[in-house]
Every structure is written in structure tokens, then in C-alpha cells.
Amino acid sequence: MKIATWNVNSVRARLDRLLAWLERAAPDVACLQEIKVTDEAFPREAIERAGYRAAVFGQKTYNGVAILSRREPDAVHRGLGDDPQARFLAAAFGKLSVLCAYVPNGQMVGSDKWAYKLDWLAQLRAYLEKNHKPSGQVVLCGDLNIAPDDLDVAEPEVWADSVLCHPEGRAALESVVEWGLVDVVRKHHPDGGVYSWWDYRQLAFPKNRGLRLDHILATEPLASRSTEAAVDRAERKGASPSDHAPVVAAFDARL
DNA sequence: ATGGTTGCTTAGCAA
Numbered sequence: 001m002k003i004a005t006w007n008v009n010s011v012r013a014r015l016d017r018l019l020a021w022l023e024r025a026a027p028d029v030a031c032l033q034e035i036k037v038t039d040e041a042f043p044r045e046a047i048e049r050a051g052y053r054a055a056v057f058g059q060k061t062y063n064g065v066a067i068l069s070r071r072e073p074d075a076v077h078r079g080l081g082d083d084p085q086a087r088f089l090a091a092a093f094g095k096l097s098v099l100c101a102y103v104p105n106g107q108m109v110g111s112d113k114w115a116y117k118l119d120w121l122a123q124l125r126a127y128l129e130k131n132h133k134p135s136g137q138v139v140l141c142g143d144l145n146i147a148p149d150d151l152d153v154a155e156p157e158v159w160a161d162s163v164l165c166h167p168e169g170r171a172a173l174e175s176v177v178e179w180g181l182v183d184v185v186r187k188h189h190p191d192g193g194v195y196s197w198w199d200y201r202q203l204a205f206p207k208n209r210g211l212r213l214d215h216i217l218a219t220e221p222l223a224s225r226s227t228e229a230a231v232d233r234a235e236r237k238g239a240s241p242s243d244h245a246p247v248v249a250a251f252d253a254r255l
Numbered sequence: 256a257t258g259g260t261t262g263c264t265t266a267g268c269a270a
Binding site for chain 2: 009010012013036060061062105107113122143186199200201202240242
């Protein structure tokens with residue numbers, strides 16, 4: 001079973017690349033963030049022709065998340081707590097729960113958006129406590145907008161005080177992980193140096209000045225069955241890429 | 256060297 005996460009930065013602008021990637025990578029489940037489209041305008045037909053069901057929680061202009069899957073989900077849950085923005089979607093496939101999250105960026109440390117980011121992560125922890133057990137099969141995927149460690153940053157000194165690396169943000173994410181999740185990419189790449197986002201500016205990708213912001217976190221029963229996990233750097237190359245590359249993990253399990 | 260990318264929506268915001 002392959003589970004993937006990808007911040008596509010507009011599903012309509014990226015549709016051709018998304019369809020080609022689905023065919024090439026063939027994930028069983030793909031969590032998408034920043035689809036930047038309403039439910040009504042989501043390109044459902046093209047996704048279904050490619051062989052995927054689509055659970056969508058969209059929003060005009062900003063945010064928006066979707067879970068694409070080979071199998072029809074048994075249940076879908078939209079939204080996190082009282083958050084008015086489309087940043088969270090959960091789908092159940094039998095005993096497996098897939099959570100797709102687009103954590104707020106936070107813009108600037110100390111801003112209103114920064115407070116919103118920290119609160120959002122606290123609500124995510126509360127959601128896990130209320131709805132799941134660490135002994136169950138849960139995978140949390142998404143653009144979590146935090147590099148957990150300096151190992152996940154090409155230039156840690158440049159980003160040290162940013163919303164992507166600030167100790168308060170890292171602690172808020174650590175609280176989510178501490179509930180009972182394993183960083184599946186870290187498990188397979190303990191030395192770091194693996195990035196999933198590169199700024200569009202300043203030739204950041206060719207210089208590999210990236211950060212690992214996109215994550216696949218799984219409860220122990222699932223993480224123990226992960227056989228590999230990697231960033232699909234090829235998707236950051238070529239014409240009109242997203243600024244994020246997909247992250248894909250394989251598990252010795254069936255969807 | 257006072258810039259720099261992209262997407263959405265059309266001048267300004269968000270990332």
C-alpha cells in the first residue's frame with residue numbers, strides 16, 4: 001500500500017502534472033493540499049477517469065484539501081474543530097484512518113496568523129485524543145508547515161527564527177507527534193537532508209536550499225510496517241511545478 | 256544592483 005501527500009499549489013493549475021504523477025507513482029491514497037478551488041469547481045471527472053475517488057473539502061482562492069483513493073472511503077470528516085478554513089479532511093478505509101492536514105503557515109512569528117497556527121496544532125492534538133487511539137491504524141499526512149529539526153533544513157541558520165523552524169512551532173508539532181505518531185520519512189532517512197519544499201525564488205531548488213515541511217506520520221502499528229518513504233523530487237523539476245514535491249510511503253499492508 | 260516567484264483575481268494577498 002502506497003500513501004502519498006502533496007501540496008499541489010492549485011489543483012487546476014497542476015491538473016496535467018497531477019494526472020501524470022498519479023499514473024507514474026500509482027499511490028493507493030493521495031492527500032492533496034492547497035487545491036485552491038471550491039468543491040463545485042474541483043476537476044472530479046478527470047480524477048475519476050484516472051481511477052481515483054475524490055473526497056474534497058474545498059475553498060475559493062485559498063487552502064482546500066482532498067483525499068484521492070483507489071477505494072471508496074467508508075466515511076469522511078471535513079474540518080478541524082471550529083476552524084472556518086478548509087484545512088482538514090479525514091477518510092476511513094476499514095480500520096485505516098487517513099488524515100489530510102494543511103497546517104496554517106503562520107506568516108510571521110508573533111502575528112495573529114502565528115497564534116492561529118499554534119492553536120490549530122493544539123486542536124489537531126485534541127482531535128487525535130478524541131477520535132483515535134495510538135494503538136489503531138492512523139496516518140496523518142500533509143503540509144504541516146514545520147521542519148521538525150535542523151536536519152530537515154538545508155540552511156538552518158537562515159530559517160532559525162522563521163515560522164517554519166521556530167521552537168514554539170516545533171514544540172506544538174512535537175505535541176501532536178507525542179500523542180503516538182512516528183515520522184515515517186525520518187525512520188527511513190535518519191540522517192536528514194531530505195526536503196519537500198523549495199522557494200520558487202532565488203533558484204532555491206537547483207541549489208537544493210529546501211526544507212522538509214510535508215510529512216507522513218503514522219501510529220506504531222502502521223509505521224512498523226512501512227518499507228520505504230521518500231520525496232519524489234522529479235515532480236519539482238520541469239515546467240510549472242508546485243513549490244512542494246510529493247512525499248510517498250509504502251506499507252506492507254493492503255488498503 | 257532596493258530585486259526576487261507563483262496563483263488567484265485583477266492590485267493585492269498569501270505562501
